[in-house]
Amino acid sequence: MGPQQPVNDALSENRFVADRLDEVARLLEQQNASLFRIRAYRDAASYLRGLSNPVRLDYQRGGKRGLDDLPTIGQSIAATIAEILDTGASGLLDRLRGAADPEKVLRTVPMIGPALAHQIHDDLGIETLEALEAAAHDGRLASLKGFGPRRVESLRHSLADMLARRRPRQAPIDRQQPSLADILSIDQTYRSNVDKLPEIKPRRFNPTGETRLPILHTERDGWQFTALFSNTPAAHRFGRTRDWVVIYFERPDQPEGQVTVVTEHGGVLDGKRVIRGQEKACQAYYEAQEQRSL
Numbered sequence: 330m331g332p333q334q335p336v337n338d339a340l341s342e343n344r345f346v347a348d349r350l351d352e353v354a355r356l357l358e359q360q361n362a363s364l365f366r367i368r369a370y371r372d373a374a375s376y377l378r379g380l381s382n383p384v385r386l387d388y389q390r391g392g393k394r395g396l397d398d399l400p401t402i403g404q405s406i407a408a409t410i411a412e413i414l415d416t417g418a419s420g421l422l423d424r425l426r427g428a429a430d431p432e433k434v435l436r437t438v439p440m441i442g443p444a445l446a447h448q449i450h451d452d453l454g455i456e457t458l459e460a461l462e463a464a465a466h467d468g469r470l471a472s473l474k475g476f477g478p479r480r481v482e483s484l485r486h487s488l489a490d491m492l493a494r495r496r497p498r499q500a501p502i503d504r505q506q507p508s509l510a511d512i513l514s515i516d517q518t519y520r521s522n523v524d525k526l527p528e529i530k531p532r533r534f535n536p537t538g539e540t541r542l543p544i545l546h547t548e549r550d551g552w553q554f555t556a557l558f559s560n561t562p563a564a565h566r567f568g569r570t571r572d573w574v575v576i577y578f579e580r581p582d583q584p585e586g587q588v589t590v591v592t593e594h595g596g597v598l599d600g601k602r603v604i605r606g607q608e609k610a611c612q613a614y615y616e617a618q619e620q621r622s623l
Contacts, residue, residue, distance in 0.1 A: 362546035431456035
């Protein structure tokens with residue numbers, strides 16, 4: 330929706346965004362998320378419905394910071410609003426609905442077609458543009474066949490341009506993430522409670538339309554976590570749909586990130602839960618644990 334559109338049309342976009350935020354809140358409530366997180370989305374939706382000017386103008390003038398500065402709109406919700414304004418959709422909402430299509434998200438990046446999107450998602454388990462950018466910086470993307478230094482550098486620039494307006498000014502390139510101990514603890518909590526957790530109905534790889542994918546929302550040390558079993562082609566192909574756990578995390582000063590925790594087969598970490606791409610750090614973590622137990 331462009332800046333020259335009639336005010337009534339622009340304000341209807343406010344209502345459209347507010348409706349999406351209300352749906353996020355409703356699904357979070359159904360999935361037993363924290364009351365604080367649910368209330369934050371509802372308060373933001375209510376604010377947007379009462380806003381007398383188009384929220385898109387705040388976004389156009391100040392980027393994500395322009396949304397952060399609005400009352401009741403924190404940085405995480407500002408990122409969701411920015412994504413809706415940019416694309417008409419929300420990855421968070423699709424995930425909560427069980428309708429996430431990560432390969433479609435990846436194909437929004439120049440140079441990434443269907444085959445490449447499938448390869449990135451299948452080999453690395455990447456589902457968001459933020460996670461793709463992190464992989465372009467930490468070496469995981471360069472490990473894939475066909476990704477030479479020039480291609481990775483071009484992809485970094487494309488992602489930086491696409492995401493620049495959605496992140497705070499002077500956002501750090503080096504992402505922070507929760508501690509290994511917290512991530513592995515969330516993984517353990519999720520897998521130990523799958524029979525008690527609410528479930529969603531994934532649209533992908535679900536020909537019978539079953540509501541069968543447990544989902545966990547929780548908080549720890551200032552981070553918001555969402556955990557669920559991987560529903561990727563690779564997880565189905567290797568029979569790991571009840572082993573691989575995708576954990577999403579965010580906090581106000583950091584964009585959303587994601588990791589996949591799996592059971593290692595073979596080597597010194599055989600049988601242990603490890604974060605894909607962070608095997609060395611996990612080995613050091615387990616060795617430190619063993620030293621403390623002596």
